[in-house]
Amino acid sequence: xxxxxxxLSFIGLMSLxxxxxxxxxxxxxxxNFEKKLINDYNVYALQVxxxxxxxxxxxxxxNPDILERMDRELLVNTYWQSNGLLMFKRSQKYFPIIxxxxxxxxxxxxxxxxxxxxxxxxxxxxxxxxxxxxxxxKGTGREYGLEVNANVDERYHIEKATEVACxxxxxxxxxxxxxxxxxxxxxxxxxxxxxxxxxxKVTNYYDLxxxxxxxxYVFRIVALKEILNNPQKYGFNYRQKDLYFRxxxxxxxxxxxxxxxxxxxxxxxxxxxxxxxxxxxLREPHLNNKSGRKYNIEIPEKGYYNTKP
Numbered sequence: 001x002x003x004x005x006x007x008l009s010f011i012g013l014m015s016l017x018x019x020x021x022x023x024x025x026x027x028x029x030x031x032n033f034e035k036k037l038i039n040d041y042n043v044y045a046l047q048v049x050x051x052x053x054x055x056x057x058x059x060x061x062x063n064p065d066i067l068e069r070m071d072r073e074l075l076v077n078t079y080w081q082s083n084g085l086l087m088f089k090r091s092q093k094y095f096p097i098i099x100x101x102x103x104x105x106x107x108x109x110x111x112x113x114x115x116x117x118x119x120x121x122x123x124x125x126x127x128x129x130x131x132x133x134x135x136x137x138k139g140t141g142r143e144y145g146l147e148v149n150a151n152v153d154e155r156y157h158i159e160k161a162t163e164v165a166c167x168x169x170x171x172x173x174x175x176x177x178x179x180x181x182x183x184x185x186x187x188x189x190x191x192x193x194x195x196x197x198x199x200x201k202v203t204n205y206y207d208l209x210x211x212x213x214x215x216x217y218v219f220r221i222v223a224l225k226e227i228l229n230n231p232q233k234y235g236f237n238y239r240q241k242d243l244y245f246r247x248x249x250x251x252x253x254x255x256x257x258x259x260x261x262x263x264x265x266x267x268x269x270x271x272x273x274x275x276x277x278x279x280x281x282l283r284e285p286h287l288n289n290k291s292g293r294k295y296n297i298e299i300p301e302k303g304y305y306n307t308k309p
Contacts, residue, residue, distance in 0.1 A: 046074050046234075054222050055108035055179035060206050073216065073223035078234045083120070084227060088236060090121040091228060092243035094133070098162050105166035108179055113225045114186060115165075117217070123156050123280050131155040134165040144168065151288045152295075156280040180205045180218055188214035249278055249298040258287040268299045275299075 048071050052059045061067050098112045118135040130137050132155040138148050144164040146154040154160045172182035172190055184205050185193045196208055227234045258264050262272040278298040
């Protein structure tokens with residue numbers, strides 16, 4: 001009996017030693033840290049890159065406050081894995097629409113990540129009444145030429161809304177001389193950012209004390225930019241076929257009222273739901289069009305939907 005007990009004790013001791021050796025050998029080091037981050041399910045502290053920038057303007061990461069705030073957003077967005085994967089999937093679908101409009105208007109490409117944090121690249125609606133991928137308020141939309149009413153709301157028209165966002169951002173850049181401040185003003189308002197700069201006697205975003213949302217805003221943009229450009233570094237694994245894609249469409253021009261979009265859809269071999277998916281700016285089952293405007297309605301090419309109108 002004593003011999004058995006001694007044997008069991010020896011086995012237990014050796015097992016403990018083995019576990020300790022394994023733990024030491026498997027502990028994160030500079031050499032294996034990135035490999036482990038990609039290939040296992042443990043949660044690790046992340047290393048904030050030495051250099052990060054937004055629209056060509058460098059983040060002052062040598063400032064410990066800035067470093068901690070950047071670290072927070074990288075952690076939050078890396079370990080919110082389901083949301084992260086959705087951003088990869090949707091960006092494949094919507095960035096090709098947004099990018100050429102930004103380029104045409106002279107807006108840095110980094111601003112496509114602003115749309116990501118504003119709406120998750122969905123036609124979102126905020127408690128404050130902001131709508132669409134770019135979260136445009138009713139007054140702002142109308143000011144910049146969008147039709148906004150119960151029947152037609154072009155804040156949900158991604159191309160037109162992107163044009164409005166570009167015009168707004170250009171005015172902010174002219175006002176502040178900084179793309180970073182222009183981004184912050186998209187959330188905090190031009191007047192709001194101006195007041196805070198003046199009251200706090202500083203000239204840049206990173207020196208401002210702001211409320212929670214606007215204070216995190218640029219950091220969230222840069223975090224999504226960093227993650228979406230380096231998926232494997234942050235543990236996101238997917239195949240090209242896992243990503244969403246934009247279904248090809250052609251345009252049908254309408255210059256009069258449409259009394260019933262369900263019947264209208266049947267003419268093109270689709271149903272009402274599919275019509276609304278591709279034209280979310282059409283807000284009702286009919287089009288009033290009392291002004292006789294010309295509207296371009298997107299119709300998906302044949303073969304992408306098996307529908308019964």
